[in-house]
Amino acid sequence: MVENNSVCDIGFIGLGVMGKNLVLNLADNGFSIAAFDLDASKVEDTIAQDMAETGLPSARVVGCSSYTELLACLKPPHLIVLSVPAGEAVDDVCENLIGAGIQPDDIVIDTGNSLWVDTVEREKKYHSNFILFSSAVSGGEVGARFGPALMPSGAPYAWTRIKPIWQAIAAKVDAKTGKPIERTKPGEVVNEGEPCAAYIGPAGAGHYVKMVHNGIEYADMQIICEAYQMLRDGVGLTSDEIADIFAQWNRGPLESYLMEISVEVLRHRVGADNTPLVELILDKAGQKGTGLWTAVSSLELGTPAPTIAQAVYARSISSFKELRVTAANVLQGPQISPFNELDKQNFIEQLHDAIYCAKICAYAQGFQLMKLAEKEHNWQLDFASIAKIWRAGCIIRAIFLQPITQAFARNPELDNLLLDDFFAEQLNQHQLNWRKSVANAALMGIPTGAITSALSYYDAMRCASSPANLLQGQRDFFGAHTFARVDKAASKKYHVNWSSAERDMVEV
Template identity: 75%
Template sequence: MTQEKVLCDIGFIGLGVMGKNLVLNLADNGYNIAAFDLNHEKVTDTIEQDRLENKTDSPRVYGCFSYTELLSQLKAPHLIVLSVPAGEPVDQVCESLIGAGIQPDDIIIDTGNSLWVDTVEREKRYKSQFLLFSSAVSGGEVGARFGPALMPSGTPYAWTRIKPIWEAISAKVDPATGKPIERTEPGEVIEYGDPCAAYIGPAGAGHYVKMVHNGIEYADMQIICEAYQVLREGLGMSCDEIADTFEKWNQGPLDSYLMEISVEVLRHKLDDETPLVDVILDKAGQKGTGLWTAVSSLEVGCPAPTISQAVYARSISSFKSARVTASELLEGPDSKEYTEEEKQTFITRLHDAIYCAKICAYAQGFQLMKLAAKEHNWELDFSSIAKIWRAGCIIRAVFLQSITEAFNRDENLENLLLDEFFAKQLNLHQSNWRQAIADITLMGIPAGALTSALSYYDSMRSGVLPANLLQGQRDFFGAHTFERTDKATGKKYHVEWSSKGRPMVSM
């Protein structure tokens, strides 16, 4: 059936899982969409889905089967959203739109997981042909459909045109409680609450913030997975018992989307009542954003050991055959039987370990963004970033309300560990954290994220670290020089070391 010619508000290219759901979200919020995909079946599927969900008499999504048709279907100046894989596909679409006649005042929004430096280069490359704007999107399929967290960046002019649309389709949060306002039905619109969309900064800033979000996500997931393994192997608990524990934890400071879905995963059974998690192969995949975060932390000189350890954990999981072989060769400690009282004590300690490790993982992520902002001359609003992560995104959690408040107290806060609230929490729970790590180590169960977070905490609270000896070593073999605590800051010293390691010249 031929569709009636209607000039649409927004063009949309890329109708995969995320794209299709973003289109339907836009439609729910009153926008007419001209939709295009190289796979024409995806176009027709999206139109059909809109027809089934549409609660009005008029269609909201109009199919297009070429870039030229897409431009002709839009109101000028054109606003086009891309939901295509990062990298070369983005450039291919941009070049195709240039060939189809896109104009300098038109805006293209890249919503994929592009590497932030690629976004910066694209804005420069295409600035005479159209306005490239980027907006990272978090929340997965459900978030795209019913309200994601959006991290837009680019020219402020473009943001003035995009802002009302992005605020409309984003997740919403109750400003008093920090809790998400759930939207779960097609056609439902939420017009109150804090929108989880805020302008981040110049080109690339939004994708950088989303990259760090994903790095924190890696750490948060790994922390939960380590707790699962400890409870399963160390205490011999069943999947249902662990799910019950996680569900209880989700009523307190560990309340989060990741804890919530972990409960559902653990409860899922096959037809024979075997827990599904028991037959899922223990080889984890990754799409690069966690790796990018770890690399960036090294580049800007920001310690992010818990995030990096989460990336390493996924990497070591891929060596399945080597791990199976090693399990037959390498010995661990003897297993121990625990009384019910000992189990409950350990579970309490483990809860506190997770909470403290989570604080450290977020502290690492926010400090990384702070240092990157300084290096790239971005003015990032960390309270605003924490606010837009409270709903819609994968790391959404009640915990983020406390982070928002921390940056409201001190917008120049160097590290979350220096905030009075988080310092108090860590001081209160660090004893249980240490005991949990000691017990886990004696169990012989890997817990790199939990352990690295504790080491990070202890490093941060140490007024003196052994880097003084390290500097002496570096000066010995490479004449790298060092500063002295008893001399003026910034002045460099070098010793002519003897072959035995003693200074030949006293200083």
């Protein structure tokens, strides 16, 4: 499939939805691509789309029919990008490249959603065969085509070779406003603005940051969906009316890609009777694991991420459709009273503030998790840079990320986003409406696990004296786990002999 005299800048393996669009993005930015997929038709489709978009008689992409042919097409030292499913597929490709003659100074970039610990192990496993680098990609197929957010990590030497390529194809933002610089047409190139690609750290760090990004994404999506249900079931609004509200919200502090696409989904109609599509979509949510990985990591590191975990649970409970339908006929909920116009407007205003505050807490949980992971794994993460990367190209891109960037620029050692002056002021200002919205949801019997857990997180974080003193007493009673005392040195531990009549206390 390839001419012997073809010499390309980049090899690309895996031409699914993401891979094909990344290839075309690379080609738009002037890089020559040698492309391979086990499914030859995907190679042909990529070449055909490239020719159709450019109108040129020949493609900017060279098709290859084997790993050996791919390597033969590349300028040494070879640079090869993988866009294959996480797990065994990555190792299969790596082993095939070894068999095809890849060299120790060649670089292989894994752009899939690999579990970060797998990336660490792969770097060790293949270090004598080639340089394994990872670069998580966010933004879906549109982001891949016109500018994704990229989270690269691995050997610093590899980054020096990859950096100009990644910064060329990444999404760009206006440095002053933090707003994306749109690129929507094939062949367009954006050379201005700040690229949403920056080195994250050693092997695994980039995939960890992308994992947390996806955990926040789970939470953000669930928060929006809970607002949708409150407006649909609580107020009785139609899909178009909810879309109008979301569109209005999207012109303020809630402006985001997820709010924008929610409006489009709600407005879309199908069929002869012009039925809103959202009413025909089965309410069973899928998931690919990254939200679960984030929740598990938070438990392992002992840092709270309840809103992210609740978003995962919400997807899980949605899968029990038959059970929920049965329970709906057995378990009673409250009667919802009709709203007058003034009450409706107050309800909507309160819900807006609840979403805003819950969103702040979800991001705070994600960034605190990354901060704990940084300490645990001896990384050096630049949180202002991470927030910058997420301002465009990725799924959670939002105007909201500009003040997060500024918060970590003001204080790189910020322990929790809630402690930043700007966000503390926002939460203090809007928390009453947040509470009213959560109370409304409870009184109407509408589940709001994400929004409500975010409020509990907020209240727990501002609780100078928690009930954990009683908990420690309970633990010492049944398990002699000991406890510290507020009136003694923190290093000293005590135990009460609960089974004795005197119940005397001893220092352990």
